[in-house]
Amino acid sequence: MEDIIVRGTNPEGTMRVYSAITTQLTDKAVKIHNAYPVAAAALGRTLTGAALMGVSSLKNDGDSVTVQIKGDGETGSIIAVADSKGAVRGYIENPYVERPLNSQGKLDVGGAVGSGYLSVIKDMGLKEPYVGMVPLVSGEIAEDLTSYYAVSEQIPSCIALGVLVDTDGSVAASGGFMIQLMPGASDADADRLTKIISSLDSVTAMIKSGMSAADIFFKITDGFSMIMENAGIFPEYKCSCSKERMERELVSIGKTELERLINEDGHAELSCRFCGSKYNFDKAELISLLKRAKG
Numbered sequence: 001m002e003d004i005i006v007r008g009t010n011p012e013g014t015m016r017v018y019s020a021i022t023t024q025l026t027d028k029a030v031k032i033h034n035a036y037p038v039a040a041a042a043l044g045r046t047l048t049g050a051a052l053m054g055v056s057s058l059k060n061d062g063d064s065v066t067v068q069i070k071g072d073g074e075t076g077s078i079i080a081v082a083d084s085k086g087a088v089r090g091y092i093e094n095p096y097v098e099r100p101l102n103s104q105g106k107l108d109v110g111g112a113v114g115s116g117y118l119s120v121i122k123d124m125g126l127k128e129p130y131v132g133m134v135p136l137v138s139g140e141i142a143e144d145l146t147s148y149y150a151v152s153e154q155i156p157s158c159i160a161l162g163v164l165v166d167t168d169g170s171v172a173a174s175g176g177f178m179i180q181l182m183p184g185a186s187d188a189d190a191d192r193l194t195k196i197i198s199s200l201d202s203v204t205a206m207i208k209s210g211m212s213a214a215d216i217f218f219k220i221t222d223g224f225s226m227i228m229e230n231a232g233i234f235p236e237y238k239c240s241c242s243k244e245r246m247e248r249e250l251v252s253i254g255k256t257e258l259e260r261l262i263n264e265d266g267h268a269e270l271s272c273r274f275c276g277s278k279y280n281f282d283k284a285e286l287i288s289l290l291k292r293a294k295g
Contacts, residue, residue: 003235005055005086006213008228010221014185017226018056019177019217021207022048025088025237026163026174032237032276035095037165039075041107043092044163045141046080048176050090051235052159053145054082056178057122061085066121071139073114074099081274086235089274107165113139118148142176149180156181158193162203173207177220189224196222239275246270246279250286251293258290 005020026044029035035043050067058065061084069078076093102108116136123129132152137143142161149157161176179197181190197220200206206216217228249270250258261268268281281289 001207001212004213005051005233005235006217006228007055007233008217008226010224010226012184014182015189015221015224015226016056016180016182017177017217017221018052018179019175019213019220020048020052020235021175021213022051022235023171023174023207025051025235027171028237029090030165030169030171032274033092033095035092036097037169038099038107038109038112039092039095039097040165040169040171041163042069042075042078042097042109042113042141043080043090043095044171044174045109045161045176046078047082047088047090047237048161048163048174049141049145049159050080050082051086051088052176052178053120054084054088055086055233055235056180058082058084058124060125063122063124066119066123067145068119068121069113069116069136069139069141069144070119071113071116071136073112073139075112075114078113086233087238087240088235089237089239091273107163109141110139113141115139118144120148120152156185156190158197160197160200160203162207164204164208173204175203175207175213175216177203177216179220192223193221196220239272239277241272241275241277241279243279246272246281247289250281250289255290255293258286258293262286262290 003024007018030040067080074097078092080090082088097112099108119133134148134151137147142159146159149155158179164173166172266283270279
Protein backbone atom coordinates (compact mmCIF):
# COMPACT_ATOMS: atom_id res chain seq x y z
CA MET A 1 0.00 0.00 0.00
CA GLU A 2 1.56 3.29 -1.10
CA ASP A 3 2.03 6.21 1.26
CA ILE A 4 -0.69 8.82 0.92
CA ILE A 5 -2.40 11.63 2.81
CA VAL A 6 -6.06 12.30 2.09
CA ARG A 7 -7.98 15.27 3.42
CA GLY A 8 -11.43 16.74 3.45
CA THR A 9 -14.05 18.67 5.36
CA ASN A 10 -17.75 18.71 6.14
CA PRO A 11 -20.06 20.90 4.00
CA GLU A 12 -20.23 23.52 6.76
CA GLY A 13 -16.45 23.84 6.91
CA THR A 14 -16.39 23.32 10.67
CA MET A 15 -14.39 20.10 10.60
CA ARG A 16 -11.09 19.37 8.86
CA VAL A 17 -9.88 15.79 8.59
CA TYR A 18 -6.57 14.33 7.44
CA SER A 19 -5.68 10.65 7.18
CA ALA A 20 -2.20 9.33 6.39
CA ILE A 21 -0.44 6.10 5.60
CA THR A 22 3.33 6.57 5.96
CA THR A 23 4.69 3.03 6.12
CA GLN A 24 7.24 3.39 3.35
CA LEU A 25 8.68 6.73 4.45
CA THR A 26 8.93 5.57 8.06
CA ASP A 27 10.64 2.33 7.01
CA LYS A 28 13.14 4.34 4.95
CA ALA A 29 13.88 6.62 7.92
CA VAL A 30 14.30 3.64 10.26
CA LYS A 31 16.77 2.03 7.88
CA ILE A 32 18.76 5.24 7.43
CA HIS A 33 19.07 5.76 11.17
CA ASN A 34 19.31 2.06 12.05
CA ALA A 35 16.68 2.68 14.71
CA TYR A 36 15.69 0.03 17.23
CA PRO A 37 11.92 -0.59 17.62
CA VAL A 38 11.16 1.96 20.38
CA ALA A 39 13.18 4.67 18.64
CA ALA A 40 11.64 3.66 15.30
CA ALA A 41 8.16 4.18 16.73
CA ALA A 42 9.09 7.55 18.24
CA LEU A 43 10.73 8.77 15.04
CA GLY A 44 7.96 7.44 12.78
CA ARG A 45 5.22 9.06 14.83
CA THR A 46 7.06 12.39 14.76
CA LEU A 47 7.61 12.19 11.00
CA THR A 48 3.94 11.37 10.38
CA GLY A 49 2.80 14.16 12.69
CA ALA A 50 5.05 16.65 10.93
CA ALA A 51 3.79 15.53 7.51
CA LEU A 52 0.19 16.03 8.63
CA MET A 53 1.04 19.48 10.02
CA GLY A 54 2.82 20.49 6.82
CA VAL A 55 -0.04 19.45 4.57
CA SER A 56 -2.64 21.08 6.81
CA SER A 57 -0.97 24.42 7.56
CA LEU A 58 1.54 25.28 4.81
CA LYS A 59 0.54 26.79 1.49
CA ASN A 60 3.61 27.78 -0.49
CA ASP A 61 6.73 26.15 -1.89
CA GLY A 62 9.59 26.86 0.45
CA ASP A 63 7.41 26.89 3.57
CA SER A 64 8.38 24.40 6.25
CA VAL A 65 7.31 23.17 9.65
CA THR A 66 9.75 21.73 12.16
CA VAL A 67 8.62 19.56 15.05
CA GLN A 68 11.22 19.21 17.79
CA ILE A 69 10.83 17.01 20.84
CA LYS A 70 13.29 17.47 23.67
CA GLY A 71 12.74 14.92 26.40
CA ASP A 72 14.96 13.78 29.23
CA GLY A 73 14.58 10.09 28.28
CA GLU A 74 16.85 7.78 26.32
CA THR A 75 15.74 8.96 22.87
CA GLY A 76 17.18 12.44 23.35
CA SER A 77 16.05 15.03 20.81
CA ILE A 78 13.75 14.06 17.94
CA ILE A 79 13.34 16.41 14.98
CA ALA A 80 11.14 16.22 11.88
CA VAL A 81 10.92 18.81 9.10
CA ALA A 82 8.09 18.79 6.54
CA ASP A 83 6.87 20.92 3.66
CA SER A 84 3.44 21.54 2.14
CA LYS A 85 3.72 18.60 -0.28
CA GLY A 86 4.44 15.87 2.23
CA ALA A 87 8.22 15.72 1.90
CA VAL A 88 9.61 15.03 5.35
CA ARG A 89 12.96 14.30 6.93
CA GLY A 90 14.09 13.80 10.48
CA TYR A 91 16.46 12.24 12.97
CA ILE A 92 16.55 10.89 16.49
CA GLU A 93 19.50 11.59 18.75
CA ASN A 94 19.70 8.07 20.14
CA PRO A 95 18.27 5.45 17.76
CA TYR A 96 19.48 2.53 19.88
CA VAL A 97 16.86 2.58 22.62
CA GLU A 98 15.85 -0.70 24.22
CA ARG A 99 13.04 -0.82 26.78
CA PRO A 100 10.57 -3.43 28.03
CA LEU A 101 7.00 -3.16 26.78
CA ASN A 102 4.72 -0.80 28.72
CA SER A 103 1.78 -1.88 30.87
CA GLN A 104 -0.42 -2.16 27.75
CA GLY A 105 2.05 -4.51 26.12
CA LYS A 106 3.13 -1.91 23.60
CA LEU A 107 6.39 -0.15 22.75
CA ASP A 108 7.15 2.27 25.57
CA VAL A 109 7.64 5.43 23.52
CA GLY A 110 6.48 7.72 26.33
CA GLY A 111 8.96 6.23 28.77
CA ALA A 112 11.77 6.50 26.24
CA VAL A 113 11.00 10.14 25.44
CA GLY A 114 10.45 11.19 29.07
CA SER A 115 9.53 14.67 30.25
CA GLY A 116 10.41 17.87 28.44
CA TYR A 117 9.07 20.12 25.71
CA LEU A 118 7.65 20.00 22.21
CA SER A 119 8.29 22.96 19.95
CA VAL A 120 6.87 23.76 16.53
CA ILE A 121 8.59 26.17 14.16
CA LYS A 122 6.70 27.33 11.08
CA ASP A 123 8.76 29.15 8.47
CA MET A 124 6.34 30.65 5.97
CA GLY A 125 8.58 33.25 4.36
CA LEU A 126 7.77 35.98 6.83
CA LYS A 127 10.33 38.15 8.60
CA GLU A 128 10.36 35.84 11.60
CA PRO A 129 9.19 32.22 11.84
CA TYR A 130 6.31 31.30 14.15
CA VAL A 131 7.49 29.39 17.21
CA GLY A 132 5.22 27.57 19.66
CA MET A 133 6.30 25.47 22.63
CA VAL A 134 4.38 23.30 25.09
CA PRO A 135 5.40 20.86 27.82
CA LEU A 136 5.24 17.21 26.84
CA VAL A 137 2.01 15.66 28.07
CA SER A 138 2.96 11.99 27.75
CA GLY A 139 5.90 11.66 25.38
CA GLU A 140 3.69 9.48 23.16
CA ILE A 141 3.87 12.19 20.43
CA ALA A 142 0.21 12.21 19.32
CA GLU A 143 -1.08 13.48 22.67
CA ASP A 144 1.70 16.05 22.73
CA LEU A 145 0.81 17.40 19.28
CA THR A 146 -2.86 17.51 20.30
CA SER A 147 -1.85 19.57 23.34
CA TYR A 148 0.23 21.89 21.14
CA TYR A 149 -2.77 22.70 18.94
CA ALA A 150 -5.01 23.32 21.95
CA VAL A 151 -2.53 25.54 23.79
CA SER A 152 -0.55 27.34 21.07
CA GLU A 153 -3.05 27.60 18.22
CA GLN A 154 -6.35 27.24 20.12
CA ILE A 155 -7.60 24.62 17.64
CA PRO A 156 -9.47 21.71 19.23
CA SER A 157 -7.85 18.67 17.63
CA CYS A 158 -7.64 14.92 17.88
CA ILE A 159 -4.43 13.33 16.60
CA ALA A 160 -3.62 9.62 16.49
CA LEU A 161 -0.29 8.21 15.31
CA GLY A 162 1.05 4.70 15.15
CA VAL A 163 4.07 2.67 14.04
CA LEU A 164 4.16 -1.14 14.02
CA VAL A 165 7.66 -2.62 13.86
CA ASP A 166 7.99 -6.17 12.54
CA THR A 167 10.16 -8.88 14.10
CA ASP A 168 12.92 -8.23 11.55
CA GLY A 169 13.05 -4.52 12.47
CA SER A 170 11.24 -3.31 9.37
CA VAL A 171 8.14 -1.14 9.59
CA ALA A 172 4.98 -3.18 8.98
CA ALA A 173 2.55 -0.26 9.31
CA SER A 174 2.75 3.46 9.98
CA GLY A 175 0.23 6.24 9.75
CA GLY A 176 -2.09 8.56 11.58
CA PHE A 177 -5.00 10.92 11.40
CA MET A 178 -5.89 14.41 12.54
CA ILE A 179 -9.33 15.91 13.12
CA GLN A 180 -9.64 19.63 13.77
CA LEU A 181 -12.76 21.52 14.79
CA MET A 182 -13.09 24.98 13.31
CA PRO A 183 -15.16 27.94 14.60
CA GLY A 184 -18.84 27.07 14.40
CA ALA A 185 -18.42 23.42 15.34
CA SER A 186 -20.98 22.34 17.90
CA ASP A 187 -20.49 20.59 21.22
CA ALA A 188 -22.70 17.82 19.89
CA ASP A 189 -20.30 17.23 17.00
CA ALA A 190 -17.38 17.13 19.41
CA ASP A 191 -19.19 14.60 21.59
CA ARG A 192 -20.01 12.41 18.58
CA LEU A 193 -16.39 12.45 17.46
CA THR A 194 -15.21 11.55 20.95
CA LYS A 195 -17.46 8.47 20.95
CA ILE A 196 -16.24 7.42 17.51
CA ILE A 197 -12.55 7.84 18.38
CA SER A 198 -12.91 5.95 21.66
CA SER A 199 -14.32 2.92 19.82
CA LEU A 200 -11.63 2.72 17.13
CA ASP A 201 -8.89 0.15 16.76
CA SER A 202 -5.36 1.53 16.75
CA VAL A 203 -4.09 3.22 13.61
CA THR A 204 -1.68 0.37 12.89
CA ALA A 205 -4.40 -2.25 13.42
CA MET A 206 -6.60 -0.49 10.87
CA ILE A 207 -3.75 -0.31 8.35
CA LYS A 208 -2.73 -3.94 8.92
CA SER A 209 -6.33 -5.01 8.33
CA GLY A 210 -6.09 -3.54 4.83
CA MET A 211 -7.86 -0.24 5.38
CA SER A 212 -6.75 2.55 3.06
CA ALA A 213 -6.26 6.16 4.12
CA ALA A 214 -9.68 6.91 2.59
CA ASP A 215 -11.24 4.05 4.55
CA ILE A 216 -9.79 5.46 7.77
CA PHE A 217 -10.96 8.97 6.80
CA PHE A 218 -14.58 7.83 6.60
CA LYS A 219 -14.27 5.46 9.56
CA ILE A 220 -13.26 8.25 11.94
CA THR A 221 -16.09 10.47 10.67
CA ASP A 222 -18.76 7.77 10.56
CA GLY A 223 -22.22 9.36 10.56
CA PHE A 224 -20.99 12.79 9.44
CA SER A 225 -21.50 14.19 5.96
CA MET A 226 -17.95 14.54 4.63
CA ILE A 227 -16.34 15.68 1.40
CA MET A 228 -12.93 14.15 0.71
CA GLU A 229 -10.68 15.80 -1.87
CA ASN A 230 -10.11 13.66 -4.95
CA ALA A 231 -6.39 14.40 -5.16
CA GLY A 232 -4.29 12.79 -2.46
CA ILE A 233 -0.83 13.91 -1.41
CA PHE A 234 1.99 11.38 -1.58
CA PRO A 235 4.39 11.91 1.33
CA GLU A 236 7.97 10.71 1.12
CA TYR A 237 11.13 10.74 3.17
CA LYS A 238 13.20 13.25 1.26
CA CYS A 239 16.34 15.07 2.34
CA SER A 240 17.28 18.48 0.97
CA CYS A 241 21.00 18.28 1.74
CA SER A 242 23.61 19.17 -0.89
CA LYS A 243 27.30 20.03 -1.10
CA GLU A 244 26.35 23.70 -1.38
CA ARG A 245 24.50 23.50 1.94
CA MET A 246 27.51 21.85 3.54
CA GLU A 247 29.75 24.58 2.15
CA ARG A 248 27.58 27.14 3.95
CA GLU A 249 27.85 25.07 7.13
CA LEU A 250 31.65 25.15 6.90
CA VAL A 251 31.73 28.88 6.21
CA SER A 252 29.49 29.43 9.23
CA ILE A 253 31.96 27.81 11.65
CA GLY A 254 34.24 30.83 11.22
CA LYS A 255 37.72 31.64 10.07
CA THR A 256 39.56 30.26 13.11
CA GLU A 257 38.03 26.79 12.86
CA LEU A 258 38.49 26.68 9.09
CA GLU A 259 42.16 27.57 9.48
CA ARG A 260 42.54 24.78 12.02
CA LEU A 261 40.98 22.27 9.61
CA ILE A 262 43.31 23.40 6.83
CA ASN A 263 46.49 23.35 8.94
CA GLU A 264 45.83 20.29 11.10
CA ASP A 265 43.64 17.98 9.02
CA GLY A 266 43.97 19.21 5.47
CA HIS A 267 40.46 18.02 4.68
CA ALA A 268 36.95 17.80 6.11
CA GLU A 269 34.10 15.30 5.94
CA LEU A 270 30.57 16.35 6.83
CA SER A 271 27.70 13.91 7.27
CA CYS A 272 24.04 14.84 6.90
CA ARG A 273 22.19 13.98 10.10
CA PHE A 274 18.93 13.45 8.18
CA CYS A 275 20.05 11.01 5.48
CA GLY A 276 23.62 10.04 6.31
CA SER A 277 25.08 11.34 3.03
CA LYS A 278 28.76 12.25 3.34
CA TYR A 279 30.42 15.28 1.75
CA ASN A 280 34.20 15.52 1.46
CA PHE A 281 36.22 18.72 1.09
CA ASP A 282 39.90 18.67 0.19
CA LYS A 283 42.45 21.27 1.26
CA ALA A 284 41.99 23.44 -1.84
CA GLU A 285 38.24 23.57 -1.29
CA LEU A 286 38.71 24.51 2.36
CA ILE A 287 41.09 27.32 1.39
CA SER A 288 38.46 28.62 -1.05
CA LEU A 289 35.83 28.52 1.70
CA LEU A 290 38.19 30.34 4.06
CA LYS A 291 38.45 33.16 1.52
CA ARG A 292 34.65 33.33 1.46
CA ALA A 293 34.54 33.46 5.25
CA LYS A 294 37.06 36.31 5.28
CA GLY A 295 35.27 38.16 2.49
